[in-house]
Amino acid sequence: MSAVDPVNEVKQVSATEALTHHQAGDVTLLDVREPHEWAIGHVEGALHLPLGELRAEAVPAGKPVVVLCHAGGRSQFAAEALLEAGFDARNLAGGMIAWEAAGLPVVTH
16 A cells, blocks of 8 residues: 555555545554544544554454544554554554545544
């Protein structure tokens, strides 16, 4: 997928790239925002596990995990933790800000 961050090895994925892979079923899209942020709008089909509740055993194994939050900071932290736990974890660069700026679909149900 995208370039590797040389500091911590977490790959950075663009919003459009994440959407393409999410729609194809190639990745698990993991949203680590708080419940009130999720309620405002989220990606349909994403797994919601707030960062404070994130446990490796709650994340499906077997395919890459693209982690997202509001702007990309919390998701970077979560992706690093998942990478250390043995997952192929990637960070959605720019988070939901980048997702919405790209005009990608958001749901509120």
